[in-house]
Amino acid sequence: MLTSLYVEGGSWFHRVPVRAKLVALALLSIALFATDSPFLLLPAFLLSGWLYLSLGLRPREALSRVGFVFFTILILAAVNLFLVPVPQVAALVLRLMALVLFAAAVTATATIGAFMDEVTILLKPLERLGLLRAADVGLALGLVLRFVPDIFARYQALAEAHRARGLPVRPLTIIGPLIILTLKDADTIAAAIDARGFRRQ
Amino acid sequence: MNTRDLVLVALFTAIIVVLGLVPPITLGFIPVPITAQSMGVMLAGCIIGAKRGALAFLLLVLLVAIGLPVLSGGRGGLAVLAGPSGGFIFGWAVAAFVTGLVAERFVKPATSEARQFAGFFLASVLGGIVVLYGIGIPWLSAVTGTPLTAAATGSLVFIPGDLLKAAIATLAARAVYAGYPLLPARV
Numbered sequence: 001m002l003t004s005l006y007v008e009g010g011s012w013f014h015r016v017p018v019r020a021k022l023v024a025l026a027l028l029s030i031a032l033f034a035t036d037s038p039f040l041l042l043p044a045f046l047l048s049g050w051l052y053l054s055l056g057l058r059p060r061e062a063l064s065r066v067g068f069v070f071f072t073i074l075i076l077a078a079v080n081l082f083l084v085p086v087p088q089v090a091a092l093v094l095r096l097m098a099l100v101l102f103a104a105a106v107t108a109t110a111t112i113g114a115f116m117d118e119v120t121i122l123l124k125p126l127e128r129l130g131l132l133r134a135a136d137v138g139l140a141l142g143l144v145l146r147f148v149p150d151i152f153a154r155y156q157a158l159a160e161a162h163r164a165r166g167l168p169v170r171p172l173t174i175i176g177p178l179i180i181l182t183l184k185d186a187d188t189i190a191a192a193i194d195a196r197g198f199r200r201q
Numbered sequence: 202m203n204t205r206d207l208v209l210v211a212l213f214t215a216i217i218v219v220l221g222l223v224p225p226i227t228l229g230f231i232p233v234p235i236t237a238q239s240m241g242v243m244l245a246g247c248i249i250g251a252k253r254g255a256l257a258f259l260l261l262v263l264l265v266a267i268g269l270p271v272l273s274g275g276r277g278g279l280a281v282l283a284g285p286s287g288g289f290i291f292g293w294a295v296a297a298f299v300t301g302l303v304a305e306r307f308v309k310p311a312t313s314e315a316r317q318f319a320g321f322f323l324a325s326v327l328g329g330i331v332v333l334y335g336i337g338i339p340w341l342s343a344v345t346g347t348p349l350t351a352a353a354t355g356s357l358v359f360i361p362g363d364l365l366k367a368a369i370a371t372l373a374a375r376a377v378y379a380g381y382p383l384l385p386a387r388v
Contacts, residue, residue, distance in 0.1 A: 005268040005278045069284035076345045092346050100280045107268040107278035115267035143211035151219045171237050176376035190204040
């Protein structure tokens, strides 16, 4: 149900370590916001676009991943045409689209596992301060992935129960029972986790 | 944080993900369909409280960042965070926290039913609309160069839909509070 946005492939960008890609993304976002010059932004946009399209995604899939964000950018650009000078609007569109394409390329070439390794490293300072435990974050993440299909099945059962009684399927009458039924499991799940000593307490 | 809190946070994040998978709500009098997921901020704050609600959304943002399509319409990945509406996504955790603070302050087991409804509605509006827009709009304005006033005026279109979401979230939160109260009490 929750398939990662990672794309199998052997491009050179796949082989770049995740940390390098994330640092590059951060640096790119700073660099692109520092300039308004189309002579820098246009090449950045073209390079990001070429990079993204060279990853082995089918064109339709590639477009659908960034389509919604591009749509927002174009709407805002259309509004901006009435409010700010045209060169600035062009700079804005190129800059944001370049950034979004590069970000989509990073997402498409890094596995969940590789990302989690980086997240764990980023969480280390917080762990040292005693604010949280990196292992807990991994556990919570695993729980979410484990329970999404269950909760979705529960939603469908509730919708089915509505239809069986001739009631319209309204979120208002489903959300309440869905949340209560799901959260009532919390005690059992917590007991199961503690019984297995997953959190070493 | 004990294991039960951790599990509640994870389960609520999972509920928010599921709310993004179900078909959007269509209403006769509002042209844009409402995604059930966008009520998540209000529901999280009102149902599991400030701290756990905020953590549930931090976990969701983490899921988005590591490339899982957990947002409504199958959106996800760093591209969504880099786009103009990134501020709203980062603002969710703060919005859920404020919603929770207000709900914890105004809703207690002893208060009358009407005041519980009022408390949840106030919490949803303050956290889910005022705080969320207070973060999302300046962010959008900074990223896109749209003047702040224009961005704010344009966002007014969404306010009626948001008030409706607050009303639905209020009814759902109160139903959960009556059936299985989890909201911590705050004096």
